[in-house]
Amino acid sequence: EAQVTQNPRYLITVTGKKLTVTCSQNMNHEYMSWYRQDPGLGLRQIYYSMNVEVTDKGDVPEGYKVSRKEKRNFPLILESPSPNQTSLYFCASTLAAGSWGEQFFGPGTRLTVL
Amino acid sequence: QKEVEQNSGPLSVPEGAIASLNCTYSDRVSQSFFWYRQYSGKSPELIMSIYSNGDKEDGRFTAQLNKASQYVSLLIRDSQPSDSATYLCAVKFPGSARQLTFGSGTQLTVLP
Numbered sequence: 001e002a003q004v005t006q007n008p009r010y011l012i013t014v015t016g017k018k019l020t021v022t023c024s025q026n027m028n029h030e031y032m033s034w035y036r037q038d039p040g041l042g043l044r045q046i047y048y049s050m051n052v053e054v055t056d057k058g059d060v061p062e063g064y065k066v067s068r069k070e071k072r073n074f075p076l077i078l079e080s081p082s083p084n085q086t087s088l089y090f091c092a093s094t095l096a097a098g099s100w101g102e103q104f105f106g107p108g109t110r111l112t113v114l
Numbered sequence: 115q116k117e118v119e120q121n122s123g124p125l126s127v128p129e130g131a132i133a134s135l136n137c138t139y140s141d142r143v144s145q146s147f148f149w150y151r152q153y154s155g156k157s158p159e160l161i162m163s164i165y166s167n168g169d170k171e172d173g174r175f176t177a178q179l180n181k182a183s184q185y186v187s188l189l190i191r192d193s194q195p196s197d198s199a200t201y202l203c204a205v206k207f208p209g210s211a212r213q214l215t216f217g218s219g220t221q222l223t224v225l226p
Contacts, residue, residue: 033213035216040122040218041218042118042202042216042217042218042219043158043202043204043216044216045213045214048213058213059213059215090157090158101146101147101148101160101163101204101206101214102148102160102163103158103160103214105157105158105159106157107156107157108156108157
């Protein structure tokens with residue numbers, strides 16, 4: 001089954017404790033993104049990747065890191081989480097340029113930072 | 115600043131009625147527009163894309179685009195309770211060729 005998977009689905013942590021949210025897709029898509037979704041603010045892009053070893057900042061990159069060492073995986077790293085990073089996070093993938101709007105989303109990770 | 119504006123709702127319509135969801139965007143030269151549906155507790159899924167002025171129909175869904183007015187809408191005919199969800203408008207702005215900008219969404223409730 002074609003899908004984007006994220007782990008963990010739910011995470012409660014404390015300020016300053018490094019964490020990683022994994023994302024993996026099995027569709028051989030070139031492009032992958034991370035979004036956060038907050039009430040009233042919609043989906044905001046954190047980082048995106050156009051291919052292996054090629055990443056760039058989205059609209060709200062502060063406090064986050066990403067890496068793309070393999071085509072299928074795009075982990076999101078919070079080196080020192082803070083309470084303002086409490087949010088619902090989605091990973092998404094897109095086949096290639098020209099289909100950038102047709103994004104396939106993972107199931108989401110709900111993060112709470114205390 | 116690239117912006118996508120939606121009426122957050124909630125919008126309630128009776129079953130069988132037409133639901134009309136609206137979206138405005140800030141950049142006149144934008145070329146690509148998308149509607150995503152997000153059920154409560156689920157991830158967004160693409161339901162419509164539109165690139166040219168006019169109407170595009172897909173089953174009970176019609177997307178309408180007016181670039182001169184910087185306005186895109188989604189009509190849902192014969193609304194069903196299963197259409198109850200949040201609808202997100204997304205725009206691919208020029209100069210941000212690899213990013214989508216999403217509106218905050220309109221929550222639709224279809225009443226049986």
